[in-house]
Amino acid sequence: MNDFPQSGRPVPAWFTDAKFGIFVHWGAYSVSAWAEPTGELGVVDPDVWFKHNPYAEWYWNTIRIEGSPAQEHHRTTHGGRPYDEFLDEWKAELFDPADWVELFARAGARYVVPTTKHHDGIALWDAPGTGIRNTVHRGPRRDLIADLAAAVRARDLRFGVYYSGGIDWYAGRRDPVLHEDRMDEGRPHEAAYAAYAHRQVIDLIDRHSPDVLWNDMGWPRAGQADLPELFSYYYATVPEGVVNDRWDNAHADYLTSEYEADRANEWGACWENTRGIGFSFGYNQTEGPEHLLDPADAVRLLVDVVSRGGNLLLNVGPKADGTLPQEQRAVLEGMASWMACHSEAVHATRPLESGSADPHDGDPWVRWTRDERHIYAFVADVPDEAGGRVALKTRPGLLDPDTAERLDGDTVKAEAGPEGIHITSAGLDTPLPTAIRFATR
Numbered sequence: 001m002n003d004f005p006q007s008g009r010p011v012p013a014w015f016t017d018a019k020f021g022i023f024v025h026w027g028a029y030s031v032s033a034w035a036e037p038t039g040e041l042g043v044v045d046p047d048v049w050f051k052h053n054p055y056a057e058w059y060w061n062t063i064r065i066e067g068s069p070a071q072e073h074h075r076t077t078h079g080g081r082p083y084d085e086f087l088d089e090w091k092a093e094l095f096d097p098a099d100w101v102e103l104f105a106r107a108g109a110r111y112v113v114p115t116t117k118h119h120d121g122i123a124l125w126d127a128p129g130t131g132i133r134n135t136v137h138r139g140p141r142r143d144l145i146a147d148l149a150a151a152v153r154a155r156d157l158r159f160g161v162y163y164s165g166g167i168d169w170y171a172g173r174r175d176p177v178l179h180e181d182r183m184d185e186g187r188p189h190e191a192a193y194a195a196y197a198h199r200q201v202i203d204l205i206d207r208h209s210p211d212v213l214w215n216d217m218g219w220p221r222a223g224q225a226d227l228p229e230l231f232s233y234y235y236a237t238v239p240e241g242v243v244n245d246r247w248d249n250a251h252a253d254y255l256t257s258e259y260e261a262d263r264a265n266e267w268g269a270c271w272e273n274t275r276g277i278g279f280s281f282g283y284n285q286t287e288g289p290e291h292l293l294d295p296a297d298a299v300r301l302l303v304d305v306v307s308r309g310g311n312l313l314l315n316v317g318p319k320a321d322g323t324l325p326q327e328q329r330a331v332l333e334g335m336a337s338w339m340a341c342h343s344e345a346v347h348a349t350r351p352l353e354s355g356s357a358d359p360h361d362g363d364p365w366v367r368w369t370r371d372e373r374h375i376y377a378f379v380a381d382v383p384d385e386a387g388g389r390v391a392l393k394t395r396p397g398l399l400d401p402d403t404a405e406r407l408d409g410d411t412v413k414a415e416a417g418p419e420g421i422h423i424t425s426a427g428l429d430t431p432l433p434t435a436i437r438f439a440t441r
């Protein structure tokens with residue numbers, strides 16, 4: 001979607017060191033919590049995508065598409081009633097932000113980005129111009145953004161905000177989006193909406209000094225001339241703030257990709273891949289284990305992204321009551337137990353210079369990271385018949401075999417080989433990667 005260079009502004013070190021953030025998609029769509037588990041963005045045929053949208057947060061759009069299974073579900077389960085009623089049904093009665101943040105921190109996340117207003121236009125704070133159509137005056141009757149921000153900062157994590165500037169099916173009054181080629185028709189571009197959105201982002205900056213401004217689906221054309229002023233105001237308020245790339249090519253401190261879409265953005269010193277634990281960002285009750293990443297998948301995704309110089313923004317979709325779905329908690333718990341001894345090989349690392357050591361897919365699976373004094377080899381799926389022996393292809397002399405150590409404490413033997421380093425160690429035949437640390441020569 002974006003083929004322009006980043007802003008040229010050096011991205012603050014906290015962001016490139018952070019490596020791992022948690023996205024939180026929570027809204028009135030968490031009450032309906034329903035979508036077909038069609039598949040991943042970028043893999044699903046675009047002609048199928050919108051009528052069979054796996055994004056549960058797109059429920060209001062999908063139920064307005066004639067003949068969609070979601071429309072049928074809405075008719076039979078909710079009597080076809082107005083989407084807006086889900087706001088009043090949303091109570092968030094079990095919302096415990098400190099509990100969420102503790103799990104996010106243990107999993108190794110260093111920043112948290114909640115949806116403050118998604119495409120349905122419902123604000124999770126008392127946003128200017130929204131009247132009572134927000135979670136302070138209806139439903140939860142709570143400023144969910146302020147409560148989460150406080151918990152995130154109390155745990156010394158960075159706090160960012162997601163804002164749907166490009167799409168607003170309420171204030172923007174648009175017909176359903178039927179195909180990505182007609183996405184622009186689904187977007188409001190008028191001056192009134194631009195002023196409304198601009199004012200809300202300024203309000204978020206004034207209230208929370210967010211460390212990340214994560215806008216989505218572009219910015220209304222009538223408001224694009226005012227973006228340089230908005231960004232200047234943001235940076236003056238948050239000198240270490242970062243701005244993503246979804247403002248219609250106006251500006252970007254870093255580029256984003258989403259599932260398999262926009263993978264061409266995954267280059268340079270700083271980019272971020274985002275996805276849900278399943279095929280959806282909003283909680284989708286129809287998803288089963290076969291649709292979700294397991295802990296090993298999530299760890300490998302994080303390690304692969306970090307080894308290529310990116311951040312992973314992994315999403316959780318809380319239930320309407322404020323609890324994190326058990327199957328999503330389990331993934332973060334799995335990441336947390338892995339992160340307990342692998343953080344040093346992930347956080348504040350950088351990719352290796354190209355050509356010094358090769359990643360490898362298949363058996364074994366190999367990825368690399370480095371910091372000033374060490375090089376880390378992540379190894380998984382070592383075939384059993386190899387007796388735990390792996391040949392790591394590296395530039396000769398790059399690693400000192402005598403310094404090899406497994407971060408989980410198990411023993412590893414290393415010796416220089418013709419193509420780099422041979423290591424021998426037990427228990428590397430699992431899909432969950434293990435890091436071996438070497439001192440750099």
Ligand SMILES: C[C@@H]1N[C@H](CNC(=O)Cc2c[nH]c3ccccc23)[C@@H](O)[C@H](O)[C@@H]1O
Binds near residue numbers: 001057058261274
């Ligand atoms: C983080 C997610 N961002 C989505 C917007 N995604 C994009 O614009 C990315 C994208 C690239 N190519 C596309 C083709 C069709 C739909 C989306 C995209 C939103 O529509 C989702 O609901 C969720 O908030």
